Amino acid sequence: MAGKATRTAFGETLARLGAENPRIVVLDADLSKSTMSDFFASKFPDRFFDMGIAEGNMVGAGAGMALAGMIPFICSFATFVVGRFEQIRMSVGYSRANVKIVGTHCGIGIGPDGYSQMALEDIALMRSLPNMAVVQPGDAIEAERAVEYIARHDGPVFLRLTRQNLNDVNPPDYKFEFGKGVVLRPGRDMTIMATGGVVGNALKAAALLAQKQVDAQVVNIHTIKPIDRDLIGRVALSQGKILTVEDHGIVGGLGSAVAEVVAELGRGRVKRVAVEDYAESGDPDGLYKKYGLSEDNIAAKALELLHD
Amino acid sequence: MEIEKLKTIAKEMRVDIIRMLTEAGSGHPGGSLSCIDIIVTLFFSKLRYRPNDPNWADRDRFVLSKGHCVPALYAVLAKLGTLPHDELLSLRKLNSRMQGHPDRNRTPGIEASTGSLGQGLSVALGMAMAGKTMKKDYRVYCMISDGESQAGQVWEAAMAAPKFKLDNLCVLLDYNKIQLSGAVRDIMNLEPLAEKWRAFNWNVTEIDGHDFGAILKALNDAEKVKDKPTLILCHTIKGKGVSFMEGKWEWHGKSPNREEGERAVQEILARN
Numbered sequence: 211m212a213g214k215a216t217r218t219a220f221g222e223t224l225a226r227l228g229a230e231n232p233r234i235v236v237l238d239a240d241l242s243k244s245t246m247s248d249f250f251a252s253k254f255p256d257r258f259f260d261m262g263i264a265e266g267n268m269v270g271a272g273a274g275m276a277l278a279g280m281i282p283f284i285c286s287f288a289t290f291v292v293g294r295f296e297q298i299r300m301s302v303g304y305s306r307a308n309v310k311i312v313g314t315h316c317g318i319g320i321g322p323d324g325y326s327q328m329a330l331e332d333i334a335l336m337r338s339l340p341n342m343a344v345v346q347p348g349d350a351i352e353a354e355r356a357v358e359y360i361a362r363h364d365g366p367v368f369l370r371l372t373r374q375n376l377n378d379v380n381p382p383d384y385k386f387e388f389g390k391g392v393v394l395r396p397g398r399d400m401t402i403m404a405t406g407g408v409v410g411n412a413l414k415a416a417a418l419l420a421q422k423q424v425d426a427q428v429v430n431i432h433t434i435k436p437i438d439r440d441l442i443g444r445v446a447l448s449q450g451k452i453l454t455v456e457d458h459g460i461v462g463g464l465g466s467a468v469a470e471v472v473a474e475l476g477r478g479r480v481k482r483v484a485v486e487d488y489a490e491s492g493d494p495d496g497l498y499k500k501y502g503l504s505e506d507n508i509a510a511k512a513l514e515l516l517h518d
Numbered sequence: 519m520e521i522e523k524l525k526t527i528a529k530e531m532r533v534d535i536i537r538m539l540t541e542a543g544s545g546h547p548g549g550s551l552s553c554i555d556i557i558v559t560l561f562f563s564k565l566r567y568r569p570n571d572p573n574w575a576d577r578d579r580f581v582l583s584k585g586h587c588v589p590a591l592y593a594v595l596a597k598l599g600t601l602p603h604d605e606l607l608s609l610r611k612l613n614s615r616m617q618g619h620p621d622r623n624r625t626p627g628i629e630a631s632t633g634s635l636g637q638g639l640s641v642a643l644g645m646a647m648a649g650k651t652m653k654k655d656y657r658v659y660c661m662i663s664d665g666e667s668q669a670g671q672v673w674e675a676a677m678a679a680p681k682f683k684l685d686n687l688c689v690l691l692d693y694n695k696i697q698l699s700g701a702v703r704d705i706m707n708l709e710p711l712a713e714k715w716r717a718f719n720w721n722v723t724e725i726d727g728h729d730f731g732a733i734l735k736a737l738n739d740a741e742k743v744k745d746k747p748t749l750i751l752c753h754t755i756k757g758k759g760v761s762f763m764e765g766k767w768e769w770h771g772k773s774p775n776r777e778e779g780e781r782a783v784q785e786i787l788a789r790n
Contacts, residue, residue, distance in 0.1 A: 235651060257651060267640045267674035274644020296634055301641055305631040306623055
């Protein structure tokens with residue numbers, strides 16, 4: 211388990227898909243060496259467009275290319291591209307343009323670059339657009355399979371990727387099912403629902419809980435929109451207690467999506483573990499401890515919820 | 519002969535614009551009237567377009583980035599037969615396809631959903647990039663406004679088009695010099711405007727945007743330019759054709775009442 215960043219798996223997969231599908235084009239905003247769209251650029255220079263540091267224009271140009279029949283992947287750090295929300299709202303969402311928005315460097319897990327580069331509000335924004343799908347893989351295998359799916363998906367998608375390497379949480383023969391949560395570890399007492407780079411920590415937290423005779427189920431929610439209402443409903447009715455974990459702000463992300471389903475159901479409890487402030491520079495592990503995304507804190511919050 | 523035809527159509531379009539806006543009770547007459555001569559010339563003398571097959575893959579594209587002036591485009595699409603003429607009077611009404619601003623998914627013939635100023639040129643840019651990538655020979659036309667040119671995104675797109683050598687892209691700038699709350703030069707001056715586009719490496723021509731011959735010539739000339747996009751800076755008059763609206767910022771975003779509407783129609787019909 212050497213681990214690989216989901217951005218790297220994305221870049222490799224996109225470069226492979228480029229050979230199969232001539233309609234795929236890639237736009238980047240001077241970050242292709244970081245978003246890993248560089249792999250595609252070196253193989254297909256005629257279908258790669260560096261738009262410079264002008265993300266609003268990149269969103270619109272991507273929309274125009276999609277409306278002309280191509281499948282554009284527009285890439286930047288998640289906070290920079292989603293920051294052009296109004297362009298995405300009009301030119302992509304409302305226009306029903308088949309644009310794949312790829313945001314890397316999500317969350318505090320990026321570490322030393324600090325808050326300005328950390329996407330922490332992006333899921334909330336993208337989730338608010340009626341036809342926008344939101345996908346966040348939890349390891350490299352899932353990223354690869356998700357990218358394969360997204361290239362086929364008809365409609366706009368926001369794909370949220372990590373800068374940091376992630377250990378595998380899925381088996382090599384993993385099959386990506388859009389919109390379906392994945393039970394990574396069964397458990398009777400409660401459920402931890404996690405997404406993206408912190409799925410691994412959720413599994414570690416479940417191991418810590420097992421030492422305390424708590425049998426926690428761990429579910430990976432790779433598709434935050436459309437959310438897996440059936441799975442959440444089943445858990446809410448059977449176990450009642452759901453802890454959500456994500457490297458995103460506490461408002462509007464996975465925790466909110468799950469809480470909305472549970473509140474409408476009128477049964478069950480939700481507790482959210484997420485980032486509750488503007489973050490800062492630091493080493494990723496230190497940041498995860500400080501902002502509550504470490505396995506210790508996830509386990510502690512799970513116990514609080516269980517005994518509440 | 520062709521010019522006379524365009525003149526006659528433009529007059530008819532002005533009447534439709536006034537009738538639509540009067541019936542709607544809100545909307546933007548000033549900018550619709552300033553750009554109509556350009557749109558008429560483009561659609562009736564230049565654009566490769568099949569009125570009954572508006573999604574034809576090889577069509578030329580026209581993106582109306584100054585989306586608030588969509589009554590001008592609806593009138594033209596109705597004249598061509600893409601839209602039924604009697605639908606025009608449902609402008610801005612509930613359940614109508616005639617949205618207050620362009621909506622490509624509701625209305626046949628509308629290429630891009632616009633209305634948030636500054637965005638349409640980027641979409642047109644993408645269409646032109648796709649044309650080059652797919653080796654298709656369609657052209658992309660985009661109309662922007664002067665007030666809109668205050669948006670940074672316009673200049674992001676302006677920087678990108680020459681980089682990709684988009685000689686299939688032609689921007690029509692409706693320079694009526696008035697925006698919602700006053701004169702452009704007072705709100706946020708754009709001058710020197712032609713020089714700005716030249717400095718961004720565009721082929722630039724300046725014309726009278728109400729001179730059909732000049733519009734047609736500029737459109738024809740733009741097609742001959744290689745490896746560069748073209749900007750046609752069209753000097754126009756806000757509210758052109760209706761004397762009490764001409765040059766008045768008050769008529770940027772106010773529809774005429776019944777009496778004003780009737781007076782406007784009579785004047786348009788009486789003019790040469």
